Structures are given as C-alpha cells and as structure tokens.
Amino acid sequence: MTKLPGKQMVVEALKREGVNVVFGFPGGAIIDVYDALEKDGGIKHVLVRHEQGAAHAADGFARATGKVGVCIATSGPGATNTVTGIATAYMDSIPMVVFTGQVPTSLIGNDAFQEVDIVGITRPCTKHNYLVKDVHKLPAILKEAFYIASSGRPGPVLIDLPKDIQNQVAEFDYPDKIKLRSYNPVVEPHTRQIERAFKLIERSKQPIIYAGGGVIIANAHKELRKLAESICAPVTMTLMGLGGFPGTHEQSLGMLGMHGTYCANMAMANTDLIIAVGARFDDRVTGKIEAFAPNASIIHIDIDPTSIQKNVKVDVPIVGDCRKALKKLVRTIEEDGRPQEVWREKFQPWWDQIRAWEARHPLTYKTEPGVIKPQYVIEKLYELTKGKAIITTEVGQNQMWTAQFYKFDEPRTLLTSGGLGTMGYGFPAAIGAQMAFPNKLVVDVAGDGSIQMCIQEMATAMEQKLPVKIIILNNQFLGMVRQWQELFYDRRYAATEFSVTPDFVKLAEAYGAKGFRATKPEEVEDTLKKGLATDCLTIMEFAIAREEGVFPMVPAGKATTEMLLV
C-alpha cells in the first residue's frame, strides 16, 4: 500500500471512480487539491467563472451521462456559491460529489478568513455530507461519497476538506466495495406487491401510466415502453419524466400538471388506476390535492419509500428500482399471456374518451402576423434538430414552452431544473452536457431573464471551445411571474419588466462568440439554421410576443381540471 497526502487521495479516488472531467474554481483553501490535479494531469478541469456554474455544469454532466458529476470550490464564498447548484441537484435526485476547501482544522470555529460551516449549511440539501477531520478516514469517505451519491435515490454528497488534511499523509487504502450498516437502499421490488399491482391493472378499465424522473435515472425507459405497449395504456409524464417515454409515441399524452396538456390532466382526473413510476405526486402535478384523481386506485413504484404515501394515499406501494420493478411487472403480464389486442379492446372506450379530449383542446397557440410566437420558435427548433438535440432550459416560460412543444423521444435529452426551479441552470448545465458529448448538438433554451443569471459562463464555454447554442426568447419580461401578475394580480407588473437588457448579439461578439437576432416570424427559421450550423458558442435571440402566456394553465391551488386554455 502507498502513503499519500490527502490532496492526492482525492485525485486518485477520482480516477478510480472513472471521473475524467471536473468543474471548479480555485481558492486558498483548496489550492493544494488543485496542485495535485495539475501535477497528475490526468483529469480535465473546467474552470468556470462562478462556483454556481461549476455545480450546475457537474449536474448537467451527470444528467446527460448518468454518471456522477464532480465539482470543486474553495472555502467560504466558494462553498456557499455552490449551494444553489447542490440544492438543484438534490431536488431532482442527481448524483454529484462536491469538494469544498475548508480552513485548517485548528482554525475551524474561529471565524477564520473565508470560513463557513458548509457542512451545516448543506445538511438539508445534500443526500449526505462529510467534514474530514482525520486523513486516515479520507479513502473510505471518498468511496462512500461516490457510492451514496449514485445508489438508491441518487443525490449530491459534499466533502469538506480542511487545508491541513489535504497535506497530511496516510495509507491510501481505497476499498473496492463498501457496505454501510446504516445505508441499504431497497432495490429489489417485492414480488407479492407486483402481483397485487397486476390484479389492479386487470380490474382497471381506465388506467394511466404516470412516469417521472425516476424512469430516466433508473434507465428504465425501455421497460416502461414495454409495459405501456403490452397493456395499451396511455402514458403521461412529469417535466422530469419527459424523454422517459417517446413524446411522439401514439400512446403519449404529453406532460401533465400545471402546464400539462388538457388531455393528460383530464385523463388523470378520470382514471380509475394510476400506475406511478418514479414520480412523487408533487404539487405542480396534483394541483388541489383533495380533487386529485378522485376515483383512482394507485400503484406507486419508487426507490425512495418517503415518496410513497407522502402526498396521496397509495393502494399498492412498490419500493425498489424502477427498472427492476417494471421488468417484473412486464414479466407478470407476459406470463398471464393475454395478447395485446385483448387489452386494446378492453381499454378502447377509454382511448375513445382520451382521443376526444385530445381533439377538443390540443396543444396550440394563436399566431399573429408580424409577431414571433415563442412556441413557433420551439416547434422550428424541434423540426430543424429532428428532436435529436440535448436540450437544456432555464426556468419559467421558456422551460414550459420547451416542455410542451419539443417532443422528447429519448431519455437524458431534456436537462431542466424541475424541483427547485433554478433560473440560471440551463446554460452551465449545457456546458456540462457538451463536455460529456462534444459531438452532440446541445441547446439551451433561455429567457432574457434567466440567461443573465449565469451568463458569465460564456467565457467558460469559449475557453473550452464548446459549441453550445443559446436560444433567448426575449420578451423583456420575467415572463412567468408577469403571466401570474396578468392573471391573478390585475396586471400590476411589479418588478417584472426589464427596461435595460444587453444587446445579446453584441454580447456574444464581446465574448468572441456568434450572435444572431430575429425580430420577425419569417426570420425565425433562417436564424435558427444559421445559429445551429456554427461550430462555436452561439446566441440566437428572438424578440417574441411580449405578453404571451403559457397555456393550458392550472392556477396554483386549483383542481387540475380547472385549466385556463388558449
């Protein structure tokens, strides 16, 4: 066995965990780890311009690949700047390991320069975290961190490294495998529960599959498709679930919830059986909880027992890995032997009803001559990219229009902050995704508000020569809040109108990137074509209808059937 200083243990552990790219920003308390990274030279480090960008980029990398994303920051402000990114990853169950520098152990608690109790601060928004006080424990902590971050319901894990620990030397005994007596996530679903679930499916006349981000995290998209096709059941997805089932599939009803399709929300309200897979009945999905799916029995598959029975009462809870559970359920259906036609016929009246809802209020928007509608931009983007791009979004209207009008057929092609709703997420996440897939087209759909929250990362993208494409839907408003003010606050636009926004084309040029602008509908396609064809960082700005809203919309606290429509 070899003796190593703490800083080198970190580098060695990264290599053993297969990490080849990390995102970060140095500082006095982490300078030693940076020195070890530099000396080693085997791990690519992406220098961001703000630590929030590092956390989001690591998150985007993790979402795009399914691997653990890694970021590094220094103590104090460096550490606190990562908190929004950590909380974003926590809410969406993204595997991430965050390293922060800390003042030397002898100074902890002294209000030393750039000292902050980051372990205390991030306790409620990490899956687990560590303050390393003994270098001998560091190898095991490193192994545990990666194991905890990526197993069970994934999440971010933070390791706080005091400066003296980084330089102390100990045996580097890196375990191959780790077993923790206090942490054993259940992955194997209970067979009895699967049988009970099948009985409910058999009895149901109007079932619906409600798929969430868990399907994507568990890589269960193929199994989900099998289940849906073998029983001919409709599928609706949460924002996080988009791509978990092909959006262009005839059985897809699209997204449900606050800005979901009329059809999906009506189907949820009238179903007699919800098959929930890796979703958590969040308030943006259920609306007013008392009125949610009043006649439905519920089967709930989730790896996290706390998600089950948190917001709604569940008839058949299935704790376990979504993929394993779906496999078992599909096998049970196959063993039953009923051909697909039998199911199809059984659910035909239900499908007739669903098609009628679809026809009554399809996803749509009104066109206006001379004005660019944001939905049109997204539709054109979908056409031109043939649905093959990795799309990231910011948060707000840009995010919802993307979710509605871009059809995601593949998992891990939509990277968006669903749970926390973090403006500023999309662009750094796109950098992370582009680092993982240099040859794929990565597009961040942004608003003029949210793009400005992490716009400093343009320098990062230029430095790394990343050809990320940014689409800015510019309405000179914080559009989603404005929409709420329009609808529920008598159009009092408090603090939502921007009187100054930068010239984004010039801004792009200032960074050495390319910029294009469209102000008329007929320029949209051409602008997109030009922008998508570049080989460098590019901004495409669209001056969109200023007061366009996102519809359908379920007002907060209302039943999901009380939708405001176009």
Add this chain to the structure above:
Amino acid sequence: MKHTLSVLVENEPGALSRITGLFSGRGFNIESLCVAPTLDQTMSHLTLVTSGDEYIIEQIIKQLNRLVDVCKVVDVSEGEFVEREMALIKVKAEDETRAEVLRMCDIFRCKVVDVSPRTYTIEVTGPESKLKAVMELLRPIGIKEITRTGTIAIQREKKTV
C-alpha cells in the same frame, strides 16, 4: 397521538443535527429527545417523543430511515414498552415546609440529592405522569428550578431495537 420512537444512529458528529434538522425542516414536532451511546460505542440510541396522525408518523419514520447515519427506527409505542424520565427539582425548604417535602419524597419514592439551608434538590424518576404529579404537589410549596431528561424507552420482554 403521541409516539415514542427508538432510533439507532451512528455516533458521528453532526448525526444529531441531521435528525433535528429533519424535524424542523419538514415541520414535524419533537416533544422530547434523549441521546446516549449504546453498548456498542460507535452507535447512539436516541429516544424521541413526537406526535401526529398515522401518515405523519409513517413519514417521520421513513424520513429518519432515509438519513444515511440512521441504522434503525422502531416505534416502540406500537407495542408494550417501559418509559422513564428523570427530573431534578429544586424546591423551597423553609422551616415550616422541610418536613412536608420529605414526606412527599417518601410517598413518591424520590431521592433528596442535595440539601441547603433553604432548599432541597429532589431526584424523581418515572413515567411522565408521575413527574407531573410530583410537580403539581410541590408547586404550592415553591419550585425554584426544574431540569428534566426527556423520556427514554425500551420494549418489554425479548424484543430489542
């Protein structure tokens, strides 16, 4: 409804604040909390008294189990269990009441653990109801200070956490 939970947790710095943070962050209620190491020094036993309907208690137990440092959670109040709490009560003991305080101690099988010209400090152990009864009776005499441990509990017979 009141529930008494036994929680086995890694004896790590921060483990307790993860638990209290969970309760405050999710709006759960802690009535009392008592922690000490177990036979195995690497683990602590925590007795936590909380309240809520069955769904809240189910969530509390699941959320506790989700914490990486928590090894086991048992709702001991679901079965037969013994619970005890200890209080140290500093009570006024003037000439005319000194004898009365001692008589009370005798009846409730309390111990006098400290004596001064003006006060007695009494140690009382039992379920919460007994502590309450003692306090009620001593109050008219004059309680100067009370400290309580919070409840600890253990399952009856062979069962262990």
